[in-house]
Amino acid sequence: MIIDIEVNKPVPIVPEKQLELFNHTTDVMLTIKALEAGKLVLITEFYSNGLLLLKALKRHLKKKMTCRSFKEQREYRSEYRKLTNLILIAIVDHKLIVKKAPFIGWLEKFYPYNNNFLLTFPQIQGLNSAWQWYQNGISIPVLRNKVHPYYGTYFPTRFEHLELFDNWLKRYQGPKKSAIDIGFGSGVLSFQMIKHGFQKICGTDTNPNAVVGLTDFMKDTKLSRKIELDFGDLFGKFRKQTELIVFNPPWLPESYDLDSMDKAIYYDKNLFSVFFAEAKQRLLPEGKLVLLFSNLAQIINITKEHPIEKELSEGGRFQLEKCLKKKVKTASEKTKRDQYWRSSEEVQLWVLTNK
Numbered sequence: 325m326i327i328d329i330e331v332n333k334p335v336p337i338v339p340e341k342q343l344e345l346f347n348h349t350t351d352v353m354l355t356i357k358a359l360e361a362g363k364l365v366l367i368t369e370f371y372s373n374g375l376l377l378l379k380a381l382k383r384h385l386k387k388k389m390t391c392r393s394f395k396e397q398r399e400y401r402s403e404y405r406k407l408t409n410l411i412l413i414a415i416v417d418h419k420l421i422v423k424k425a426p427f428i429g430w431l432e433k434f435y436p437y438n439n440n441f442l443l444t445f446p447q448i449q450g451l452n453s454a455w456q457w458y459q460n461g462i463s464i465p466v467l468r469n470k471v472h473p474y475y476g477t478y479f480p481t482r483f484e485h486l487e488l489f490d491n492w493l494k495r496y497q498g499p500k501k502s503a504i505d506i507g508f509g510s511g512v513l514s515f516q517m518i519k520h521g522f523q524k525i526c527g528t529d530t531n532p533n534a535v536v537g538l539t540d541f542m543k544d545t546k547l548s549r550k551i552e553l554d555f556g557d558l559f560g561k562f563r564k565q566t567e568l569i570v571f572n573p574p575w576l577p578e579s580y581d582l583d584s585m586d587k588a589i590y591y592d593k594n595l596f597s598v599f600f601a602e603a604k605q606r607l608l609p610e611g612k613l614v615l616l617f618s619n620l621a622q623i624i625n626i627t628k629e630h631p632i633e634k635e636l637s638e639g640g641r642f643q644l645e646k647c648l649k650k651k652v653k654t655a656s657e658k659t660k661r662d663q664y665w666r667s668s669e670e671v672q673l674w675v676l677t678n679k
Contacts, residue, residue: 329532329555332476333434334451336441337412339364346411347373352380359407367413367445371425374413374445381407394624411445426452429459430475451475464512466490467519471510474537479510484650485572485616485671486512492648492673493520498612502526503568506558506599511538513570513616514551522568525551528560558602565608571599572616577627596631604641604678613642613676618652623668632674642676649673 343366344358355365355377367374382404389400414421417439418432430451435441443451454475461470462479466486473479480486493516500522505514508527517525529535535555542548554560578590603613621627636644652669 329536331434331474331533331536332531333430334443334447336435336438337443339412339442343412346377348376352377353384356381356384356407359410363410365411366442367411367422369422371413371420371422373422374411374448377411378408378445405446408446409444412442413445413448414440414442416440420448426455428452428455430455434475467512467515471512471515472541473510474533474540476533477510477531477537478534480512482652484652485618485673486516488648488650488671488673489513489570489614489616490516490520492614492675493517496520496612498610499567502564502566503570504528504559504562504566504606506569506571507573508538508553509534509572511541511551513572515547517568517570518547518550523550526554526562526566527551528554528556528558528562530555530557558599559606562606565606565611567608567611568614569603569607569611570614570616571603573599573631575618576621596635600635600639600641607678609678611678612645615674615676617672617674619668619670619672632672632676636676641679643679645675645677647672647674 341364343364344355345368346355346365347367347369359365359381365377367377385400385404385407389403390396415431415435418435419425419427428448428451454473457479458472458474461472463470464480464486465483466489471479500520502524503517503522503526505517505525505527508514508529509531511527514525514527527538532555535553538551538553539548542551554562573595574590576590578592607613615632617630617632619630622630636642649670649672652671
């Protein structure tokens with residue numbers, strides 16, 4: 325059963341060495357030095373003490389490191405992530421034991437039989453944010469209803485590529501009997517296709533949280549009869565040919581081992597060659613293959629290779645019907661990262677057909 329899949333969740337921590345304690349009276353710089361020495365730090369008294377330490381750590385690292393280029397920002401985030409994962413907080417009876425802490429429903433949902441354990445402060449922040457999104461829902465401009473993303477599941481925070489896809493669906497004149505959504509995440513592309521009249525969507529994802537979350541969201545509604553899910557890579561269990569294949573792949577090549585969420589952002593070197601080979605077998609003779617992509621990797625100089633252009637020039641399987649492009653909005657003034665490349669970034673919708 326699909327609902328019996330084990331979801332990805334933070335692993336409870338049992339410390340094997342003494343913890344440093346931190347509250348509002350603790351010397352912050354001494355605590356940061358303890359973190360840099362690899363020591364574990366436990367937040368005590370108030371939840372806000374954890375926020376205070378994170379803020380001080382950010383300030384400290386920004387004085388030490390430059391964050392101008394994309395690579396430098398990535399290095400800064402890596403160091404920040406390493407140190408913050410040494411900051412812990414205690415959970416007892418599915419609640420944070422510090423005062424003025426948020427309620428997080430995932431704690432009881434994910435750890436029903438574990439009443440006393442530790443998690444890192446960033447993990448708690450992630451669980452808290454995810455609980456708010458799950459409970460309150462997120463508005464997506466191209467959908468009538470909110471989506472309620474499950475913990476650990478990708479959902480879009482930018483919408484230009486979704487708007488491109490929605491406009492393309494409005495003009496699509498082909499059959500709408502079936503489609504395959506590769507890496508459905510929180511289900512947005514599938515919901516768009518249902519909105520535009522597709523009768524049956526087969527969706528796959530390698531993230532168990534995406535499968536469990538969307539199954540939970542659809543329950544016994546009409547959507548559950550129109551969208552069939554599979555926990556599997558690329559085309560998963562679906563072998564039947566279809567008139568439309570949709571793929572919103574990661575936009576950046578990987579540079580390190582990936583976890584399940586990173587796989588929504590970074591692709592490994594074999595992804596596209598395997599995908600196009602399998603897509604050739606699944607696409608009906610007159611079908612359409614639609615990919616949503618970006619020029620981000622090229623403009624930040626991670627790679628000069630564009631995997632879709634490479635397939636068209638070397639693959640011998642597909643031909644280009646059209647490529648639609650849309651400029652990305654400039655970064656918000658509230659964005660703290662230096663996103664100089666946003667002025668040159670564009671999202672792309674590639675429509676390929678069989679040769």
